[in-house]
Amino acid sequence: MKALSKMEVRVLLKLRGERSVSELADELGLSLSRTSALVASLERKGLIKTEKRGRHRIVSLSDAKAAELFKRLVSKFGHMHLEEILSGKNLPLLAVLTTAPLSAHELCIKSNLSRSTFHHVINKLSNYGIIGKKDEKYFLVERYRLFHEFAEEFYELQNSIKAREFSEDSAVVWSGVGEFILSTEEYRGKDVGNFHLTGVERFSDFGMELIGTGRYHYYYSDKAKELSLEEIVVHALLIDFNPRTILYSIALLLRHKDKINRKKLFNLGRKYDVSVSELLKYLKGKEVKRYPYPSMEEVREIFKMYFGEGKWVQ
Numbered sequence: 001m002k003a004l005s006k007m008e009v010r011v012l013l014k015l016r017g018e019r020s021v022s023e024l025a026d027e028l029g030l031s032l033s034r035t036s037a038l039v040a041s042l043e044r045k046g047l048i049k050t051e052k053r054g055r056h057r058i059v060s061l062s063d064a065k066a067a068e069l070f071k072r073l074v075s076k077f078g079h080m081h082l083e084e085i086l087s088g089k090n091l092p093l094l095a096v097l098t099t100a101p102l103s104a105h106e107l108c109i110k111s112n113l114s115r116s117t118f119h120h121v122i123n124k125l126s127n128y129g130i131i132g133k134k135d136e137k138y139f140l141v142e143r144y145r146l147f148h149e150f151a152e153e154f155y156e157l158q159n160s161i162k163a164r165e166f167s168e169d170s171a172v173v174w175s176g177v178g179e180f181i182l183s184t185e186e187y188r189g190k191d192v193g194n195f196h197l198t199g200v201e202r203f204s205d206f207g208m209e210l211i212g213t214g215r216y217h218y219y220y221s222d223k224a225k226e227l228s229l230e231e232i233v234v235h236a237l238l239i240d241f242n243p244r245t246i247l248y249s250i251a252l253l254l255r256h257k258d259k260i261n262r263k264k265l266f267n268l269g270r271k272y273d274v275s276v277s278e279l280l281k282y283l284k285g286k287e288v289k290r291y292p293y294p295s296m297e298e299v300r301e302i303f304k305m306y307f308g309e310g311k312w313v314q
Helices: 006-014 021-028 032-044 065-077 090-096 104-111 115-127 142-166 199-206 229-239 243-255 262-272 277-283 296-307
Strands: 048-053 056-061 131-134 137-140 171-175 179-184 195-197 216-221
Touching: 006 021, 006 032, 021 032, 021 056, 032 048, 056 065, 065 142, 090 104, 090 115, 090 142, 104 115, 104 262, 115 131, 137 142, 142 171, 142 179, 142 216, 171 229, 179 229, 195 199, 199 216, 199 229, 199 243, 216 229, 229 243, 229 262, 243 277, 243 296, 262 277
Parallel strands: none
Antiparallel strands: 048 056, 131 137, 171 179, 179 216, 195 216
């Protein structure tokens, strides 16, 4: 999912009120065709709206929350180089940076940025005083919280638009940078382009047939991929962290414990803010004795029901 280009931000900065496409072209020093392409791109992203008036197409900021936050940014930080700060790879990092310090590893996981790109962006934003560093962790300086709010809302808007294109009744249950999970009553198959059925509805791929709830969950990512068991389990816990889901997830992980990448499972837990450390204890044969976690006897009963006594691995 593309972020914003410098030229797109420049167009947004010109929209303090209404402008015709030709007026925008003159103010930006661009051709009419180039300006029209920028306007069309921003309209697809939900940040602007257009209206035909006579021979002219009139452009203004949309009513979306992200557009309102952009106006507030311009009002408060218009003296800064917003076309530099809000464009390119800066936006994904701003979307996950908060005032609570996070390590470089955590930020890379959440923003889907490579380590080298991350450090390049951190250095750039640090030069503007937007980011602070303490104990090898990075945080958003409090007075710049609005940058995070805009970036986060921008990606939520993009994800909502993409989800509605997939299914009209869809609701986004988790939103990230260039990826999201939606809920819908419409079953569209297991893999539809970059949309992948996930959660407990996908446990059957690994030998555990469960009765569905009547809603289906799909994970979308800009990058084409095949979902792993680790991702499907963490998605299930993210969607509905309840005793039933936890119990079935533990049993499924135990069935495939020799193939589970525990580091990957742990990192996915950090990415989605889902606690998986307790699940990892069950893989070591330990029991978590507090609600909503099950007893090992309950796990064993479910395991036997689906996989048979002979495959019990404890």
